[in-house]
Amino acid sequence: MKPSHIPAPAIKRLSLYLRHLEACHARAEQTISSRQLGETLNLTDAQVRKDLAYFGPFGHPGIGYRVKDLIAQIRRILGTDRTWKVVLVGAGNLGRALAAYRGFVAKGFELVAVVDSDEAKIGQTLPGSDSLTVLPPSALPDLVEHDGVRMGILAVPAACAQQVADQMIAAGIKGILNFAPVMLNVPDDVGVAGVDLAVHLEQLSFRLRVASDEDAPDDS
Amino acid sequence: MKPSHIPAPAIKRLSLYLRHLEACHARAEQTISSRQLGETLNLTDAQVRKDLAYFGPFGHPGIGYRVKDLIAQIRRILGTDRTWKVVLVGAGNLGRALAAYRGFVAKGFELVAVVDSDEAKIGQTLPGSDSLTVLPPSALPDLVEHDGVRMGILAVPAACAQQVADQMIAAGIKGILNFAPVMLNVPDDVGVAGVDLAVHLEQLSFRLRVASDEDAPDDS
DNA sequence: CTATGTGAACAGCTTCACAGCG
DNA sequence: CGCTGTGAAGCTGTTCACATAG
Numbered sequence: 001m002k003p004s005h006i007p008a009p010a011i012k013r014l015s016l017y018l019r020h021l022e023a024c025h026a027r028a029e030q031t032i033s034s035r036q037l038g039e040t041l042n043l044t045d046a047q048v049r050k051d052l053a054y055f056g057p058f059g060h061p062g063i064g065y066r067v068k069d070l071i072a073q074i075r076r077i078l079g080t081d082r083t084w085k086v087v088l089v090g091a092g093n094l095g096r097a098l099a100a101y102r103g104f105v106a107k108g109f110e111l112v113a114v115v116d117s118d119e120a121k122i123g124q125t126l127p128g129s130d131s132l133t134v135l136p137p138s139a140l141p142d143l144v145e146h147d148g149v150r151m152g153i154l155a156v157p158a159a160c161a162q163q164v165a166d167q168m169i170a171a172g173i174k175g176i177l178n179f180a181p182v183m184l185n186v187p188d189d190v191g192v193a194g195v196d197l198a199v200h201l202e203q204l205s206f207r208l209r210v211a212s213d214e215d216a217p218d219d220s
Numbered sequence: 221m222k223p224s225h226i227p228a229p230a231i232k233r234l235s236l237y238l239r240h241l242e243a244c245h246a247r248a249e250q251t252i253s254s255r256q257l258g259e260t261l262n263l264t265d266a267q268v269r270k271d272l273a274y275f276g277p278f279g280h281p282g283i284g285y286r287v288k289d290l291i292a293q294i295r296r297i298l299g300t301d302r303t304w305k306v307v308l309v310g311a312g313n314l315g316r317a318l319a320a321y322r323g324f325v326a327k328g329f330e331l332v333a334v335v336d337s338d339e340a341k342i343g344q345t346l347p348g349s350d351s352l353t354v355l356p357p358s359a360l361p362d363l364v365e366h367d368g369v370r371m372g373i374l375a376v377p378a379a380c381a382q383q384v385a386d387q388m389i390a391a392g393i394k395g396i397l398n399f400a401p402v403m404l405n406v407p408d409d410v411g412v413a414g415v416d417l418a419v420h421l422e423q424l425s426f427r428l429r430v431a432s433d434e435d436a437p438d439d440s
Numbered sequence: 441c442t443a444t445g446t447g448a449a450c451a452g453c454t455t456c457a458c459a460g461c462g
Numbered sequence: 463c464g465c466t467g468t469g470a471a472g473c474t475g476t477t478c479a480c481a482t483a484g
Contacts, residue, residue, distance in 0.1 A: 007475055011426050015419040019401055033443065041403055045443090046477055053445055061444045062484040078422045079429030086421075097317020103401065104418045108425065151424055174431065175424035177417075181239055181323065183261055191427035193420040197397075198324045199235040200413040201306075202298045204371055204395035205328065206231055207411035209299030211394070227453060253465065265465090266455055273467055281466045282462045 010051045011078075016041050017048070018074045024067050033064035080108030085149045087173070089164055090156035091116040091126065091134050094179055098155055099126045109151075113143050117164070137164070140171035151175040158182045230271045231298075236261055237268070238294045244287050253284035300328030305369045307393070309384055310376035311336040311346065311354050314399055318375055319346045329371075333363050337384070357384070360391035371395040378402045 020040050024032055034048040052058050052065070055077050059065045075081040086109050088099055099114055114132045116122065124134045135143075143149040152173045156164050161180035168176060175191045178184055181199070184192050240260050244252055254268040272278050272285070275297050279285045295301040306329050308319055319334055334352045336342065344354045355363075363369040372393045376384050381400035388396060395411045398404055401419070404412050 005474095009475075011423060012419065014426075015416070015422045016403070018422075019418075020403075035443085044477065046446095046479095047475095049444060050446080050476080057445070059444045060484075061482070062442050064443065077426070079425040080422060084421075084425055084428075093317055093320040094323070097314055097321075098417075100313040100317075101417070103314075104421055107418045107421075109418075109421050150428060151421070175428050177420055177424060183236070183240075189431060191424050191431070193423050195415055195417075195420060196235070197318075197321075197415070198239075198327045198329075199232065200397055200415060201304075201324055201327075201329050201371070202235045202238075202300060203231060204397060204411050204413050205299040205304055206234075206297070208304075208370055208395050211409060211411070225452095229453070255465085264455065266457095266468095267453095269466060270454080270468080277467070279466045280462075281460075282464050284465065 006054045010054060013041070013043070013047075013051050014074055014078060017051070018071065018078070021067055021071045021074070025071060029067055031060075031064040031066055032070075034059070037065070075108070078108075082108070084109050084151055085112045085147060086110065086151045086153060087113045087115060087140070087143050087149045088153045088155065089115045089137075089168060090154060090179075091118070091121050091124070092155065092157070095153075095155035096126055098153060098179075099132060112147060112149060113139070115139060115143075117160075137167055140167060140173070144172035149173070151177070153177045153179070154184075155179045226274045230274060233261070233263070233267075233271050234294055234298060237271070238291065238298070241287055241291045241294070245291060249287055251280075251284045251286055252290075254279070257285070295328070298328075302328070304329050304371055305332045305367060306330065306371045306373060307333045307335060307360070307363050307369045308373045308375065309335045309357075309388060310374060310399075311338070311341050311344070312375065312377070315373075315375035316346055318373060318399075319352060332367060332369060333359070335359060335363075337380075357387055360387060360393070364392035369393070371397070373397045373399070374404075375399045 017037060020037060021032070035045040038045045038048040056073070058070055058073050088095055088111055091114055095114070099111060111132070114126060114134050115137055116134050117137050121134045122136050126132050126134065150173065152168045154161060154165060154168070154176050158180045161178065161182050162184060165176060165184050165186065169186060169190055174189065176184065176186070178192055178194045181196045186192055237257060240257060254265040258265045258268040276293065278290055278293050308315055308331055311334055315334070319331060331352070333355055334346060335355050335357055337357050341354045342356050346352050346354065370393065372388050374381060374385060374396050378400045381398065381402050382404060385396060385404050385406065389406060389410055394409065396404065396406070398412055398414045401416045406412055
């Protein structure tokens with residue numbers, strides 16, 4: 001039986017396993033052991049086995065995991081065995097880049113629309129993307145109801161992020177990938193993942209500061 | 221005395237505290253209690269106090285924390301009281317957007333150079349940025365030694381990410397913000413923070429899949 | 441003999457509860 | 463009183479060690 005509660009970090013690692021498994025599959029490898037899968041990602045073999053065992057007995061004692069099967073299983077678990085339609089909200093610098101960035105297109109996500117509240121941008125066609133035209137925010141409800149969009153990427157300035165997020169939620173969007181450096185307030189049934197560049201850079205800064213210098217360590 | 225080991229999650233929250241404190245400062249608020257600071261970020265007051273107390277007794281019993289002072293302290297802890305010079309490596313879609321994106325410029329980081337190995341891109345001037353010209357990878361050692369660059373943002377295709385990271389490390393870069401969907405192999409004295417869009421989207425996908433209970437619950 | 445799946449031991453992070461200070 | 467700083471308790475996630483299967 002599966003545990004009712006699965007650690008959040010385990011879900012994150014599932015994505016990493018999938019990434020590596022896809023690389024193995026491309027190299028035509030048939031099976032992989034928990035040890036092999038773990039050492040690429042600096043994890044113990046026990047960690048890998050436990051993560052996978054949360055979801056089912058996918059392995060074969062004495063053999064390991066069949067790469068092809070495990071890919072299919074993890075995709076099913078993560079929900080990327082289907083394709084999720086995604087709307088990009090915000091056509092500023094960051095938004096335009098994300099529209100042109102194809103890194104996630106082949107991985108179960110499809111960018112089907114771009115929305116911006118700036119009158120001047122509405123109607124523009126974004127270069128690099130599949131000729132996506134910038135739509136007004138009023139198009140959001142239709143995208144959800146008619147086009148089956150469930151997820152949105154939020155790439156607007158911090159000052160209006162919460163307000164725009166509210167519009168997205170009101171339209172029926174259930175998952176938001178937030179690039180604005182603010183903590184979004186959302187209902188329980190809406191998922192938020194935050195990507196804050198400043199936070200990441202600050203983490204690095206902290207590591208470098210303690211590693212390299214100690215001219216002014218601090219107090220006493 | 222301060223504990224020799226500080227939990228990594230605490231460092232991450234420090235960035236979030238800083239973000240909120242800056243907002244408070246902009247609203248001319250003088251002091252803030254651990255409870256107030258915590259409830260904006262969905263954290264307990266004890267959590268906030270413990271995080272801050274790892275680094276020193278910044279609070280004042282009966283009053284709380286002085287916003288201005290705490291901002292200065294956290295900046296000092298994170299190392300963003302100085303400005304870090306950053307090089308962007310990779311002038312593709314994502315790289316160009318990051319160059320134009322000003323979200324982190326005012327927060328202690330300054331983009332001073334852009335590097336790409338594509339001959340066709342070298343010499344180009346990126347729009348939106350401060351007239352940065354794309355340099356060849358051979359410029360990296362000079363940027364580190366002469367210009368004081370310590371950190372790099374890696375925005376190149378997955379296939380060459382490790383190789384390019386090795387060049388950066390060889391040049392003396394000590395912190396890498398990695399946008400490529402691969403696990404980088406680096407020495408202990410180099411810090412890596414990864415931003416993987418596919419991983420984040422997959423986390424959302426998982427949440428949505430389980431939230432919207434469905435047709436094929438799982439295995440047997 | 442190899443490699444999985446898993447209860448038990450362990451470690452690390454968070455919350456609690458209270459002493460102490462303004 | 464209000465609020466911080468902090469040992470102690472509690473909980474969650476990771477590692478260990480072994481039974482089990484091929």
